[in-house]
Amino acid sequence: xxxxxxxxxxxxxxxxxxxxxxxxxxxxxxxxxxxxxxxxxxxxxxxxxxxxxxxxxxxxxxxxxxxxxxxxxxxxxxxxxxxxxxxxxxxxxxxxxxxxxxxxxxxxxxxxxxxxxxxxxxxxxxxxxxxxxxxxxxxxxxxxxxxxxxxxxxxxxxxxxxxxxxxxxxxxxxxxxxxxxxxxxxxxxxxxxxxxxxxxxxxxxxxxxxxxxxxx
Numbered sequence: 001x002x003x004x005x006x007x008x009x010x011x012x013x014x015x016x017x018x019x020x021x022x023x024x025x026x027x028x029x030x031x032x033x034x035x036x037x038x039x040x041x042x043x044x045x046x047x048x049x050x051x052x053x054x055x056x057x058x059x060x061x062x063x064x065x066x067x068x069x070x071x072x073x074x075x076x077x078x079x080x081x082x083x084x085x086x087x088x089x090x091x092x093x094x095x096x097x098x099x100x101x102x103x104x105x106x107x108x109x110x111x112x113x114x115x116x117x118x119x120x121x122x123x124x125x126x127x128x129x130x131x132x133x134x135x136x137x138x139x140x141x142x143x144x145x146x147x148x149x150x151x152x153x154x155x156x157x158x159x160x161x162x163x164x165x166x167x168x169x170x171x172x173x174x175x176x177x178x179x180x181x182x183x184x185x186x187x188x189x190x191x192x193x194x195x196x197x198x199x200x201x202x203x204x205x206x207x208x209x210x211x212x213x214x215x216x
Contacts (some may be wrong), residue, residue: 005065005169006019006067007027008021009021009022009098020047024101029037029073036102044088044090045071047066053091055093082193105186106147128169129172132200135200136199140160141197142159142168142193145192146216153203155174157171158173158182177210178199181212194216
């Protein structure tokens with residue numbers, strides 16, 4: 001636990017994890033009144049190695065502390081009880097502090113200051129993935145961001161419904177060209193659910209940026 005820091009809005013004394021007050025974070029690492037042992041299934045925590053952790057073949061080289069983006073409450077319980085002996089983690093490299101805040105919002109919308117970092121209730125993701133191309137699509141957002149498993153690991157997504165469609169689909173929103181504008185909408189309205197958009201890619205290439213227009 002010595003190689004990670006927990007970004008918070010306000011330090012809580014007496015925690016096993018090391019906290020650091022960071023701009024833009026509203027999380028506070030609260031201590032439960034009656035601590036319970038970690039669950040048998042320990043969901044992966046999400047870490048950022050910024051530019052000081054490096055992947056070298058099968059090894060991860062650490063030259064400074066990383067940052068806990070999601071799962072700090074579970075990690076605190078594990079540190080307090082000193083179990084489980086190994087903890088699964090999803091590590092992102094080369095993120096900036098702004099990137100970390102965006103990813104934190106996508107993985108687990110930040111709770112108000114003074115609340116715990118408990119995981120949210122899971123969302124049913126048994127929907128097909130919507131692929132956005134270079135033609136306008138009108139849709140309604142039906143959820144705030146959550147994560148789905150992909151071939152490359154966990155990825156942020158939202159549930160959407162296209163105009164006149166009977167079924168919902170999920171849309172991956174990890175690209176910065178869509179994540180930043182969506183976060184602006186979430187900040188403005190308090191939630192993405194119910195917002196209506198026109199969205200497309202600016203070119204046929206898979207790596208082309210997104211553009212969208214709000215219809216509400």
